[in-house]
Every structure is written in structure tokens, then in C-alpha cells.
Amino acid sequence: xxxxxxxxxGGIGKSTMTSHLAAAFAMNGLRVVQIGCDPKAxxxxxxxxxxxxxxxxxxxxxxDQEPExxxxxxxxxxxxxxxxxxxxxxxxxxxxxxxxxxxxxxxxRLQLFATIQPDVVLFDxxxxxxxxxxxxxxxEGYADHVIIVTSGEKMALYAAGNITRxxxxxxxxxxxxxxxxxxxxxxxxxxxxKVAAFxxxxxxxxxxxxxxxxVILACEERGQTVLEGAPTSDLALRFRTLAKRxxxxxx
Amino acid sequence: MKETSKQTTGKxxxxxxxxxxxxxxYLPSYASDTSGVCSALYELGxxxxxxxxxxxxxxxxxxxxxxWFKQESAIVISGLTEMDAIMGDDQxxxxxxxxxxxxxxxxxxxxxxxxxPFVIGTDLPAIGAELEERLGIPVLVxxxxxxxxxxxxxxxxxxxxxxxxxQRLPKSPKPSINILGASPLDIENxxxxxxxxxxxxxxxxxxxxxxxxxxxxxxxxxPKAHANLVLSSSALPAARFLTHLCDxxxxxxxxIGSFAPILKERLWEAVTTKQSFGLTHTGSEAPLVIAxxxxxCASLATALPLPSVLYSPLECPPTLLLGKDSxxxxxxxxxxxxxxxxxxxxxxxxxxVLAPEKRxxxxxxxxxxxxxFAKDMWNILDPQAFQTRILNPLRExxxx
Numbered sequence: 304x305x306x307x308x309x310x311x312x313g314g315i316g317k318s319t320m321t322s323h324l325a326a327a328f329a330m331n332g333l334r335v336v337q338i339g340c341d342p343k344a345x346x347x348x349x350x351x352x353x354x355x356x357x358x359x360x361x362x363x364x365x366x367d368q369e370p371e372x373x374x375x376x377x378x379x380x381x382x383x384x385x386x387x388x389x390x391x392x393x394x395x396x397x398x399x400x401x402x403x404x405x406x407x408x409x410x411x412r413l414q415l416f417a418t419i420q421p422d423v424v425l426f427d428x429x430x431x432x433x434x435x436x437x438x439x440x441x442x443e444g445y446a447d448h449v450i451i452v453t454s455g456e457k458m459a460l461y462a463a464g465n466i467t468r469x470x471x472x473x474x475x476x477x478x479x480x481x482x483x484x485x486x487x488x489x490x491x492x493x494x495x496x497k498v499a500a501f502x503x504x505x506x507x508x509x510x511x512x513x514x515x516x517x518v519i520l521a522c523e524e525r526g527q528t529v530l531e532g533a534p535t536s537d538l539a540l541r542f543r544t545l546a547k548r549x550x551x552x553x554x
Numbered sequence: 555m556k557e558t559s560k561q562t563t564g565k566x567x568x569x570x571x572x573x574x575x576x577x578x579x580y581l582p583s584y585a586s587d588t589s590g591v592c593s594a595l596y597e598l599g600x601x602x603x604x605x606x607x608x609x610x611x612x613x614x615x616x617x618x619x620x621x622w623f624k625q626e627s628a629i630v631i632s633g634l635t636e637m638d639a640i641m642g643d644d645q646x647x648x649x650x651x652x653x654x655x656x657x658x659x660x661x662x663x664x665x666x667x668x669x670x671p672f673v674i675g676t677d678l679p680a681i682g683a684e685l686e687e688r689l690g691i692p693v694l695v696x697x698x699x700x701x702x703x704x705x706x707x708x709x710x711x712x713x714x715x716x717x718x719x720x721q722r723l724p725k726s727p728k729p730s731i732n733i734l735g736a737s738p739l740d741i742e743n744x745x746x747x748x749x750x751x752x753x754x755x756x757x758x759x760x761x762x763x764x765x766x767x768x769x770x771x772x773x774x775x776x777p778k779a780h781a782n783l784v785l786s787s788s789a790l791p792a793a794r795f796l797t798h799l800c801d802x803x804x805x806x807x808x809x810i811g812s813f814a815p816i817l818k819e820r821l822w823e824a825v826t827t828k829q830s831f832g833l834t835h836t837g838s839e840a841p842l843v844i845a846x847x848x849x850x851c852a853s854l855a856t857a858l859p860l861p862s863v864l865y866s867p868l869e870c871p872p873t874l875l876l877g878k879d880s881x882x883x884x885x886x887x888x889x890x891x892x893x894x895x896x897x898x899x900x901x902x903x904x905x906x907v908l909a910p911e912k913r914x915x916x917x918x919x920x921x922x923x924x925x926x927f928a929k930d931m932w933n934i935l936d937p938q939a940f941q942t943r944i945l946n947p948l949r950e951x952x953x954x
Contacts, residue, residue: 404675434674437640441675482579 304416306425306553308440308479311452312462316487318346319519319528320452321427326349327539327546329382333422335542336415340440342391342399350380351388353526358390359406373413374517379466379475383530385419386547394421399429400436407439422554432469438534441470442480448482449551453501455486460501467505482553483508485545488515513538579884580907584868585739585921586610587698589618589667590707590788592629593737594622595715598770601628601660605666605676606700608633618704620738628658639670644681644776648688655689660768662718663694664711674700692718704739704921705847705869708788712764713774714794719833722800723777731826732761732779732796734804735789739921740847743767744933752809752935753783756818758825764792781805781824783817787848787870806833806849811857811940832871837863837879841951843892845901846919848874848881854900854917855935860948863896865889878890898951900944903927915947 309321318339325337339346344358356378362370370376373385380386391399402527416424426440440446449470453463463484470481486498486509495512502509522532529538574785578795585593588604592614594818595602602832613621618649632647655663664680682695694714731753736746746766753760761779762772777794782804784793793796793804803824809817820831842862848870855862864875867884875881880888886908893899893909902919904926906912917934918927932939 400675401673435677438677444609445679473636473680475684477683478680536745 304422305426305550306424306426306446306448306479307482307549308446308449309452309485310428310432310449310466312459313430313540314456315452315459315462319349319453319523320485320487320513321346321425322349322521323513323528323530323538323542324549325384325423325425326528326540328550329384329423330530330534330543331550333546333550334420335382335384335423336421337386337425337426337427338406338410338440339386339388340403340437341389341390341427342528343401343429344388344390344440344454346388346427347378347380347384347386349526349528350382350384351353351378351525351526353379356386356388358388359409360382360390360392360402361487362529366406366450370413373410373415373418374458381528385421387415395450396438400434400439403436404439407445418508421423423550436471438469438478441473442523446479450480450482450485451507452487453498454489455497456489459489460497463501464505467507477510481507482549483510486512488513490515510549511541513541571677578884581886581904582922583703583884585618585924586613586700587702587704587707587710588666588668588700590704590709590737590739591664591696591698591711592627593619593704593739594708594711594765594788595664596627596629597625597765597768598715598773599657599661600664600694600770601630601651601655601662602664602666603630603632603654604666604668605632605645605647605671606634606641607631607670610668610700611621618739618920620920620925620928626685627647628660630654634668642674642676645677645764648681648684652688655685655691660691662694662713663689664694664696666696666698666707666711666878668698668700672701677852678797687925694718703868704737705786705788706722708735708737708739708786709791709869712789713791713795716776716799719770719774720777720799721774723775724758725780726761726778728759729757729822730759730761731821732776733763734782734784735786735849736763736766737788738766740786740788740850740919742920742931742933745935748933748935749783749809752814755801757820758821766790773803775804781806781821783821785849787868787874790871793830795847802830803828803830806852807831807856808850808853808935810853810934811937811945813853813857816856829893831872835862835864835875835879836877837875838877839863839895840878841897842948843889843896843899844888845899845905846917847921851875854944857940859945860946860952862894862900865892867876878885898948903930913947913951915944 310546323336329335352489377387391402451463453459678695682693686693696710763777777800777876784806796802806818840861840863845865848866851864864879866881870881900915902922903916906914918931
């Protein structure tokens with residue numbers, strides 16, 4: 304099983320990249336689970352035709368009890384990908400990080416991995432590793448590898464540096480390790496050079512470069528990834544190639 | 555707080571008790587899961603670390619632990635502060651655990667959690683793994699959170715202990731019985747002595763006791779026995795573990811009054827056939843209400859001449875209390891409605907407050923009232939005491 308956690312600065316395109324990777328793994332014939340770990344619960348929208356799944360926290364808020372089965376808090380999307388969202392408390396209240404931990408414990412009790420037997424699990428995590436809850440996806444038993452999504456923008460690279468350091472802090476704890484960078488281009492000047500310099504400084508490879516494209520936005524408008532909306536495009540091919548390489552080298 | 559009735563004034567519900575459903579307005583809470591962990595491991599030569607703010611140790615040592623001033627045990631609180639929690643200063647906990655381990659030289663270290671580390675998601679398994687590597691002794695990580703009862707805490711602690719220190723062993727030459735679930739939170743010393751004598755009197759050798767008057771070596775010998783006698787719901791995870799490990803059957807119950815011969819028969823059958831025997835009670839509209847730990851209540855109910863209805867707010871198996879009984883839910887309004895049609899209540903004296911006009915036959919329970927009624931604790935397995943304190947008053951009630 305290949306278990307990947309996607310981190311990166313807020314707004315950098317983590318959910319977009321994660322959903323595209325999930326779709327690419329699925330098109331390559333693998334059983335995929337994507338778990339959105341963001342209180343906004345919008346990670347899997349483009350895999351579900353824009354119709355969201357009931358998040359775990361929404362379920363608990365509505366019924367005031369834990370769900371008894373996976374079906375209550377999951378939904379099959381494009382490529383039969385099982386989509387789950389942790390969701391979170393009402394903005395400004397409660398503790399979103401605790402929501403992630405509670406969700407993970409619930410998924411363990413519901414025996415997600417044993418029941419679904421996925422080949423690939425993708426955790427799409429909000430922003431930086433801001434607290435213990437947002438480090439939960441990289442703890443032992445969850446993701447084995449971290450992919451950091453970044454552009455060449457200064458603040459995106461700053462966040463990537465923070466995430467790299469945060470993961471390094473847990474080196475003695477059998478946590479996930481950083482696999483590399485996924486460059487989601489914003490077309491800032493000298494973008495490739497800036498990211499390459501960052502990658503070299505931190506000893507990380509650039510796993511793939513995703514060009515800025517209106518095709519992604521057009522597909523998102525329809526609640527799709529380009530793997531679904533434009534499956535023969537260059538972009539779709541890039542994601543499928545990356546997914547194939549990740550599976551071959553790290554599963 | 556759940557408001558379950560129609561409000562008449564816009565401020566207060568019509569029936570005030572409806573407003574307090576699911577709330578404890580009169581009764582104290584039972585001992586917490588962290589107290590359960592400390593109590594469960596007290597005599598085994600380990601170092602128990604409760605990761606919590608300082609203060610919880612006072613509740614434990616003052617109210618929940620009668621051995622505190624008589625028998626040494628290495629139990630410490632991490633003294634978690636607000637800033638430790640904000641900063642996630644795990645290193646401070648690790649360093650303090652190492653320092654304490656060097657002072658006490660324990661057989662093992664047990665690390666359990668409380669509400670604050672639970673909410674901030676402290677990764678105790680990872681901290682435990684690091685401590686084990688650095689100290690070179692077994693580290694048990696016990697996932698308490700401070701918001702469950704001692705039943706859960708003892709259960710988790712004993713399960714973790716057995717998983718670490720028990721392995722399949724050849725059985726004893728003579729039929730032998732372990733006692734599971736003995737902690738001062740549920741059972742007092744005279745009762746345990748009586749129980750040990752009873753086991754011998756019905757033809758068995760006494761195996762190990764989990765975990766009073768015992769040692770880590772005794773605990774390791776649990777798999778040698780032929781069956782387990784389970785006194786409290788707190789020992790059910792340990793019983794399941796032993797069944798899984800070495801096909802060791804368990805019998806649930808306390809040999810109270812006329813239930814003793816039934817238990818004797820079940821123990822012999824368990825030893826002979828390896829069959830386990832659970833315990834079930836089906837409550838009805840009855841003149842007796844028994845409140846407390848579920849296995850104790852069901853054992854007592856079986857030994858009485860009148861039907862009863864049982865109330866246990868503590869964690870218990872869903873198959874144990876059926877019918878009108880109430881198990882696993884803390885709800886004062888529930889027991890009050892049970893008591894409304896009953897004439898006699900049995901349980902800890904604290905329950906009297908819910909029905910001052912009813913007759914209460916007192917059976918103090920340390921996990922509930924701490925040391926408040928310690929001097930009034932009595933041995934319910936003693937036939938004479940049982941006759942005097944329970945059966946005779948019941949006869950008087952029946953005669954009335």
C-alpha cells in the first residue's frame with residue numbers, strides 16, 4: 304500500500320493536486336482512497352462531480368454520535384475512488400486538529416484499510432503542520448511519505464521549508480519522510496530556478512512540474528479533474544506518469 | 555444539557571428533571587480512568603506516569619487509593635502546564651520520565667493520558683517508543699483520556715500489561731483459578747481473602763490475582779491457570795486476552811449467598827470443558843433497585859429472594875443488563891424513575907440522596923464514594939454479614 308500525505312501553503316493547490324493524483328492512480332488501475340483533512344471539507348469535490356460527501360464532523364454534529372459504518376461518511380467518486388472528508392468545527396470554534404485525530408481513530412475502528420484494502424491512500428492536509436492534529440497524517444501507521452506542493456512564490460517556499468523542518472523534527476519517531484516537491488506553477492519570474500534552488504538546499508527532488516493551465520480551472524468548474532474532463536491532455540498524461548512512477552518506486 | 559420537555563415560561567421547562575436528563579446534579583462521578591490505571595498497576599513494581607496537570611494525584615491518593623499511606627508505589631504526575639500544552643513540549647515529559655525512572659528503577663513504565671494531552675493529540679505511542687529505546691525497559695502506553703471511568707482505565711492497563719508480560723505456559727498440574735478484576739476500587743481486603751478461601755474450599759488451587767496482593771511475576775503466571783473468575787467489568791479485556799492467548803475460559807460473578815453454588819458449578823464446568831460463562835440479568839418492574847458495578851449488581855441480584863432492577867452507569871457489556879435494567883449510561887433521572895416504584899435500594903450510600911424516603915441497604919463502593927464510607931465497608935461474601943445486612947432487612951420489607 305502506498306500512503307501519501309500532501310502538505311503545502313494554504314491556497315497553493317494541494318486539493319487540486321491531490322485529487323488529480325488520486326484520479327491518475329485510479330486510471331492506472333489502482334484502488335484509491337482520498338481523505339481530506341481540512342475543516343473546509345472541499346478536498347474531494349472534483350472527484351465527486353461537485354457534490355460533496357458528508358464529512359465526519361458534519362455527521363457527528365448532526366447525529367451527536369459516531370457513524371456505525373463507512374458508508375455514512377464516504378462516497379465513491381471518479382474511478383471508484385473512496386472519498387472521505389474529516390470536516391471540522393464551526394469556524395472560530397472548537398479544535399480542528401482534534402477533529403482530524405478523532406476522524407482517524409474512527410476510521411481505525413471502522414477498519415477502513417482492512418475493509419477497503421486500498422492500493423493507494425492520499426491524505427490532503429490543511430496548510431502547514433500547525434499543531435498535533437495536522438501532524439496526525441504523518442504519524443506511524445498513516446502516511447509513509449510526504450509530498451510538498453509548492454510554487455516559486457516566496458511564501459510558498461517559506462511554508463515548504465517549515466513543513467520540511469517539522470517532518471525532520473519527528474525523525475526519531477518513525478513518522479513519514481518527505482518524498483519531494485510537486486511544483487504547481489504560478490508563472491512567477493524564474494520560478495523553476497527558485498524551486499530548484501530550494502530543492503537542492505533541502506536535498507529534495509522535484510517530483511513533477513505542473514504547468515499553470517486554464518484546463519484545470521475549466522474542469523474544476525464542472526466538478527472534475529482533467530483526468531476525467533480532458534483525459535488525453537498533456538496535463539492528464541503528466542499526472543498519470545507521476546502516479547505510475549510513485550507506485551513503481553514507493554509502493 | 556438536553557432540554558427534553560416543552561417549555562412553558564420560556565425560561566424553565568415544565569418538568570425540571572427533564573431539563574437535567576443525562577446530567578449528574580446530585581451524584582458524584584465514579585473514579586476516573588487514570589485512577590483506574592494507577593490502581594490496576596499499583597503493586598507491580600512499575601512506574602506509572604499520568605500525563606496531566608498536577609492536582610489529579612491528590613484526588614487519586616486522597617479518595618481512590620487506600621494503599622497510598624501503607625504501601626509504596628511509584629506513581630507520578632507529569633505536571634503538565636498550559637505552556638507545555640501550547641508548545642507541545644514532549645521533550646520535557648520524556649526527560650522527566652527518564653529522570654523518574656532513574657530514581658525508582660521500575661520493572662516497567664506505564665504512561666497514560668488525561669483530557670489536555672488527549673485534546674491536543676499528544677502522540678503518546680511515539681513518546682513511549684522513544685522512552686523504551688532510551689530506558690531499555692518495557693513501556694506500556696495506556697490510551698486513557700480522563701473522561702471515562704476506572705472500569706475503562708483498569709481494563710486498558712491490565713490488557714496492556716498482559717499483552718507485554720504474559721505468554722502461553724504449560725497449565726498447572728492441579729485445577730487452578732485466577733482472580734481477575736481485584737482492585738480496591740471494587741473490592742476490599744476482607745472480601746478478597748474470603749474469595750481466595752472460597753476458591754480453595756471448592757477444590758481448586760488459587761492461581762494469580764489481577765491485581766491485589768500480587769507481583770509482576772504472579773501476573774506472568776496467569777496463563778498457567780485453568781480458568782478465570784472475573785469480579786468486575788474492568789477485567790473483561792484481560793479475560794478476553796487470556797482466552798485469545800491460551801484458550802483460557804472465564805466465569806463472571808462474585809460468589810454472593812445462593813449464587814455461590816452456581817458459580818462453583820460453572821467454574822468446574824469451565825475447567826472441564828473450556829467453556830466461558832457470562833452473566834445476564836433481565837430487570838423488571840421490581841421492589842428492589844441495585845446500583846453499582848454491573849457484574850457485582852448481577853451477582854447480588856441472583857442471590858436475592860425478590861426480583862430486582864439494576865442500574866450501572868459504568869461501562870459494561872451490552873449483554874449483561876437487559877430488560878428494565880440500565881447499563882453503561884449515567885442518568886440520574888433514569889435511576890430516579892426506577893426508584894419511584896421500588897421500596898428498597900441497594901448500593902453505595904451516596905445513592906440515598908436520590909430517594910431519601912426509601913430504605914437503602916448500604917454497600918459502600920470505594921470507586922464511587924472514595925473514603926467517605928471506608929469505615930462502613932463490609933464483606934458481602936461473609937454469609938453471616940450478608941444475612942444480617944441484606945437478607946434479614948429484605949424479609950422485614952416483604953413482611954410489611
